[in-house]
Amino acid sequence: xxxKFDVIIVGxxxxxxxxxxxxxxxxxxxxxxxxGEYPGSKNVMGGVLYRKQMEELIPEFWKEAPLERPVIxxxxxxxxxxxxxxxxxxGLEWGQEPYNNFTVLRAQFDQWFAQKAVEAGAxxxxxxxxxxxxxxxxxxxxxxxxxPDGDVFADVVVLADGVNSLLGKQLGFxxxxxxxxxxxxxxxxxxxxxxxxxxxxxxxxxxxxxIEIFGDxxxxxxxxxxxxxxxxxxxxxxxxxxxxxxxxxLKPYELLDYLKTHPMVKPFLEGGESAEYLAHLIPExxxxxxxxxxxxxxxxVGDAAQLVNAIHREGSNMAMASGKMAAETIILAKHEGxxxxxxxxxxREELYGSFIMKDLEKYKDxxxxxxxxxxxxxDYVPMVNRAASKFFTVDGTPKKDKQxxxxxxxxxxxxxxxxxxDIYRAWKAVK
Amino acid sequence: MSTNNIEEKQYLLRxxxxxxxxxxxxxxxxxxxxxxxxLCTVFCPAEVYKWEGLRMQVGYEGCHECGSCRIGxxxxxxxWEYPKGGHxxxxxxx
Numbered sequence: 001x002x003x004k005f006d007v008i009i010v011g012x013x014x015x016x017x018x019x020x021x022x023x024x025x026x027x028x029x030x031x032x033x034x035x036g037e038y039p040g041s042k043n044v045m046g047g048v049l050y051r052k053q054m055e056e057l058i059p060e061f062w063k064e065a066p067l068e069r070p071v072i073x074x075x076x077x078x079x080x081x082x083x084x085x086x087x088x089x090x091g092l093e094w095g096q097e098p099y100n101n102f103t104v105l106r107a108q109f110d111q112w113f114a115q116k117a118v119e120a121g122a123x124x125x126x127x128x129x130x131x132x133x134x135x136x137x138x139x140x141x142x143x144x145x146x147x148p149d150g151d152v153f154a155d156v157v158v159l160a161d162g163v164n165s166l167l168g169k170q171l172g173f174x175x176x177x178x179x180x181x182x183x184x185x186x187x188x189x190x191x192x193x194x195x196x197x198x199x200x201x202x203x204x205x206x207x208x209x210x211i212e213i214f215g216d217x218x219x220x221x222x223x224x225x226x227x228x229x230x231x232x233x234x235x236x237x238x239x240x241x242x243x244x245x246x247x248x249x250l251k252p253y254e255l256l257d258y259l260k261t262h263p264m265v266k267p268f269l270e271g272g273e274s275a276e277y278l279a280h281l282i283p284e285x286x287x288x289x290x291x292x293x294x295x296x297x298x299x300x301v302g303d304a305a306q307l308v309n310a311i312h313r314e315g316s317n318m319a320m321a322s323g324k325m326a327a328e329t330i331i332l333a334k335h336e337g338x339x340x341x342x343x344x345x346x347x348r349e350e351l352y353g354s355f356i357m358k359d360l361e362k363y364k365d366x367x368x369x370x371x372x373x374x375x376x377x378x379d380y381v382p383m384v385n386r387a388a389s390k391f392f393t394v395d396g397t398p399k400k401d402k403q404x405x406x407x408x409x410x411x412x413x414x415x416x417x418x419x420x421x422d423i424y425r426a427w428k429a430v431k
Numbered sequence: 432m433s434t435n436n437i438e439e440k441q442y443l444l445r446x447x448x449x450x451x452x453x454x455x456x457x458x459x460x461x462x463x464x465x466x467x468x469x470l471c472t473v474f475c476p477a478e479v480y481k482w483e484g485l486r487m488q489v490g491y492e493g494c495h496e497c498g499s500c501r502i503g504x505x506x507x508x509x510x511w512e513y514p515k516g517g518h519x520x521x522x523x524x525x
Contacts, residue, residue, distance in 0.1 A: 035513055037447065041521045042496060105524050127517025146516050164498040166513075177502050184499050186476050188440070189524045190433060235525055242503050245474045252476040253437045260433060274433050276524040277440035279476030279495040281502075 005031045005123075007330055008143055008154040010130045010167060012039035012114045014316045015302025016160030018057055018323030019330075021113075024121035026331045031152060032114070032122045033145065035129045040110030042162075044280035046187065047228045047235045048210060049104045050317040057324060058116060066112050068103040068230035069208025070095055073201075077264070079215040080385035084264045088211075095207055103208050103228050103235070105189070133157055133167055133298065139339075140171070140297035155339045156330050157298045160323065163281045165291075165304035173300060174291030179243035180371055181285030183223060183310065186252040187237025188260070190272035194232045200268050201229055212313070215381030217259050221248050222371050225259050226313075227268060233275060234268065236260060239282060241371060252279065284310040287364035293351060294344040299326045305351075309359050311366055311430065318356045325350040362430075369429040376426060383410060437478050441493050449518040452491040454479065454500070455510040459486040462508065471500045471509070495520050 007023050009016045012034035020032040036042040048071065054061050062070075072095040075088035094100045118124050134142040134151060142153035159167050163182065168174050201209040208229045217225035223240030238252075238259050245252060259265055283289065283306040290307070293300045301307075302319035309318065329347035333339050351357055370376055387406045397405075411419055434440045456462065462469060463485065471480040471487075477495050481488045496519055501511035513519070 035516050037517050037521050041523075042519075044522065044525060047525060107522050107524050129513045129516045164501075164511075176507075179503050182499075182502060184474065184476065184497065187525065188434065233524075242474065242499055246470055246503055249468070249470075249473050251437075251473055253440055253478075257435050261435075269433055272433055274440070274443055276522065277434065277443050278522055278525055279497045279499075281497050281499060 004153040005029045006154060006334060007031070007156045007158060008033065008152060009158040009160055010143060011160035011162055011302075011304070012124065013043050013110060013160060013162060013302060013319065014113070015304070015319035015323040016158065017110070017113045017117050018320040019158050019160065019301060019327045020117040020122040021057055021120050022324050022327035023330060024117055026327075028331065028334060030117075030122040031154065032117060032124045033128050033130055033143070034114070034124065034126045036126065038111050038126055039114035039124070040107040043106045043110055044187070044278045045104070045106045045316060046185070046226050046237055046313065047103045047105070047230070048101050048313060049109065050101045050314065051099045053317040053320040055098065057320060062097075062099060062102065066104070066108040068105060069206060070099045071101050071103060071208045071210050072203075073207075073209040075209065075211040077211060077213045077215075078381045078384055079213050079217055079262070079264055080382045081216055082263055083385045083389060085384050085388045103210070103230050105230060130161070130167060132170055135171070138296055140295065155297065155334065156344070158326055158330075159298065159300045159304045160302050161304050163283045163303040165300070168291050168300055168304055171295065171298065173293075173295070174289075177283075177285065177289070179246055180241050180367070181283065181289045182242050183239045183282040183284045184242045184245050184252055184279070185237055185239025185282055186256050186277070186279045187235055188256065188274050188278075189230070189233050189235055189276040190269055191233045191275045192269070192272040196271065197229050197232065197234065203229065213259075213265075215377055216262065218255065218377065219248065219250070219258070220374065220378035220381070221245070221250065222367075222374060222377065227265065234272065236265070236269065241284065241367070242281070243371065253277075282310065282315065283308050284367055286310070286367055287357070287360040290357070290360065294341060294348045296341045297339050299329070299344055299347050301326045307356055307360070309363065311363050312359070314359070321354065321356060322351060325354065366429045369425060373422070373425065375422060379414070380422070383413070441477060444493075445521045445523060446492060447518050447521055448492045449514045452489055453512045453514040453519070454489050454491045454494060456487045456489060457508050457510055461506050462487050465506060471504055474503055475500055
């Protein structure tokens with residue numbers, strides 16, 4: 001008699017572990033399968049973990065979880081070759097309970113989180129690849145693993161298998177993704193002493209800062225870069241849609257080195273020592289790329305369901321929230337003994353009624369618009385930099401004349417109509 | 432020291448290599464005759480793919496398992512699987 005569980009969860013990232021944690025806490029018999037040596041060993045994140053969705057799983061997690069720094073300042077840079085226009089927000093309220101978000105190192109955080117699911121009663125099996133879902137009479141009944149005698153059965157299988165979700169593809173829930181639906185991102189962890197970090201970012205003990213960098217950080221291609229502070233290291237990374245990378249024939253690691261040696265960035269990293277280099281895809285297709293998320297005996301959560309809000313750099317929080325919603329549906333389904341698609345569709349309804357799908361819907365055109373019209377990062381960022389330089393340089397020109405000159409240079413380059421069109425298009429995409 | 436090329440970056444990483452490749456170029460003739468740019472050799476973040484004049488060399492040992500080559504190959508010419516459980520790249524930090 002092969003082994004049977006109430007629920008098998010494929011992938012011990014934030015989505016899968018959240019689902020496992022909630023299911024196990026509610027008495028379900030849970031198998032959590034991870035292909036890496038340990039949870040987190042295959043996972044990559046720029047590094048911002050939001051408090052809200054994590055707290056809904058483990059109240060006051062910040063008292064015991066391996067976190068780096070609470071973020072008290074978020075900066076946004078529009079960067080040109082030798083200049084930057086910046087804005088941001090720094091608030092001490094973010095430095096105290098209940099906090100807004102934290103920088104984390106995922107290989108450590110994911111292990112801790114998975115251990116919480118284990119303590120709640122889930123069985124975690126590492127070093128195991130799920131090669132396919134087992135389907136009988138149109139219903140997912142279990143999974144096949146790469147272990148000998150590796151078939152395992154369950155009432156429900158949760159696909160938390162990440163951005164590539166080969167299992168979702170196997171079930172026909174989504175087609176192969178297009179290069180414009182994913183962002184290829186590379187990053188480095190650079191060791192730097194706590195004192196140097198605090199000095200360079202103007203921080204005190206246990207305060208963190210994040211900088212999002214647009215414009216020349218991607219050489220004007222559709223994407224962003226980031227620089228985040230850990231306790232005694234920095235995460236610096238850059239990504240663009242895979243389609244932009246292909247079109248511009250960019251080597252991602254050369255783009256990263258370009259960023260690291262950029263005159264606006266280099267002083268932050270001076271004297272630092274590279275500790276790790278990581279590459280990963282981010283699902284950025286948004287609302288329209290979300291696959292089918294519930295079927296007979298199966299649900300899809302987290303990156304596997306493409307739940308990422310690229311504009312607001314939210315992903316792991318959506319993964320956690322979706323994992324929790326899936327768990328709640330599964331618990332109810334277990335209670336009713338009904339694991340059909342119509343029963344599990346409650347998860348879909350929850351998801352579409354939540355902030356996750358509402359936010360993805362709000363930005364459903366953003367990536368496509370900015371991909372199709374590259375002028376925003378390519379032309380307007382340098383233009384804004386030139387305007388700021390002109391405006392703030394004291395050269396005896398009256399301010400009124402300066403303003404006129406700036407307006408003329410903006411509309412002169414592109415024509416008033418085109419500029420207005422561009423503004424309207426961008427506003428429509430993010431409104 | 433901060434790295435400044437891909438060899439130095441890859442050197443920072445820990446891999447538990449499988450003996451068999453999880454990446455397979457299905458038809459090397461397609462690379463030769465239809466793909467002048469050999470795009471995978473450009474965008475792969477770990478420089479796994481190297482064109483050797485007649486065939487594509489696949490250094491799967493250094494793969495980050497990101498999936499870009501599977502999605503980005505214009506001819507769907509790369510069979511992409513996960514390495515055996517517990518094998519492949521082992522991220523220790525982020």
